[in-house]
Amino acid sequence: MVFALGLAFFFESQSTTTVLFVRHADAPLVVDGNAGLTPAGALRAEELARVLGDADVVQGVDAIFSSPLRVNQETAAPLARRLNLPVQEFDPKNNRALRKRILRKYKGKIVLVVAEPELIPTVISRLQGSKKVPPMVDGEYDNIYIVSIPWYGKVKTLRLHYGARPGPANGFEQSSPPAPSEG
Numbered sequence: 001m002v003f004a005l006g007l008a009f010f011f012e013s014q015s016t017t018t019v020l021f022v023r024h025a026d027a028p029l030v031v032d033g034n035a036g037l038t039p040a041g042a043l044r045a046e047e048l049a050r051v052l053g054d055a056d057v058v059q060g061v062d063a064i065f066s067s068p069l070r071v072n073q074e075t076a077a078p079l080a081r082r083l084n085l086p087v088q089e090f091d092p093k094n095n096r097a098l099r100k101r102i103l104r105k106y107k108g109k110i111v112l113v114v115a116e117p118e119l120i121p122t123v124i125s126r127l128q129g130s131k132k133v134p135p136m137v138d139g140e141y142d143n144i145y146i147v148s149i150p151w152y153g154k155v156k157t158l159r160l161h162y163g164a165r166p167g168p169a170n171g172f173e174q175s176s177p178p179a180p181s182e183g
Contacts, residue, residue: 015107015108015151016108016148016149016150016151017102017103017106017107017108017109017111017148017149018109018110018111018146018147018148018149019102019110019111019112019113019127019146019147019149020052020055020061020110020111020112020113020144020145020146020147021112021113021115021120021123021124021144021145021146021147022048022075022112022113022114022143022144022145023072023075023114023115023116023117023120023136023140023141023143024037024041024069024071024072024074024075024114024116024141025037025040025041025042025044025045025048025071025074025075025141026038026040026041026044026141027041027071027141029138034070035069035070035071036070036071036074037071037074037075041071041074041075041141042074043163044075044141044142044162044163044164045074045075045076045077045078045079046078047162047163048075048078048079048144048162048163049078049079049081049082051144051162051163052079052112053079053082053083055110059110060083060110061079061083061085061110061111061112062085062106062109062110062111063085063088063102063105063106063109063111063112064076064079064080064083064085064086064087064088064111064112064114065087065088065089065090065098065102065111065112065113065114065115066087066088066089066090066113066114066115067089067090067091067092067114067115067116067119068089068091068092069116072114072115072116073087073089073114075114076112076114079112090113092115092116092119095119095122095123095126096126098113098123099123099126099127103127103149108151117135117136117140118135120133120136120145121133121134121135124145124147124157127147127149127155128149128155129145129147129149129155129156129157130157133145133157133159141163142161142162142163142164142165143159143160143161144159144160144161144162145157145158145159146158146159146160
């Protein structure tokens, strides 16, 4: 019995770490440290909170990290409020420290990272995730990258989308259902 409990504890302590990456929600075309989200971005940040608020049926997101940029902080804020978690700031120039912190302190947990779009593929690759993450273009705000890091085995990288897709005319482009086929 003691052996079985010890084995169960070992496997629980070696569980999968999941890191979710998003870039800031919709923002002005020129983003500096003081730029905030657009009204559409504030809605997208709320949608992110809705989507990730109960991501894990048992516990949910365990930690939220954001770079110091205001648009990133504002993107993380609704989920942080919903889950009553602090938004932990990280230095985007030191992604090694971020990786080490996540893998040591949040092993087996779910972590959200809100970062600049050029940083995300680099960090994913350094976590042994996909080396083929496509660069995010201006106006592409709906990606969620999910990196699953098992205690043993291959790291998996998934890309999902949330909220409405940005569109040129009205700020959003709703996807419409396919037309019925005649046949």
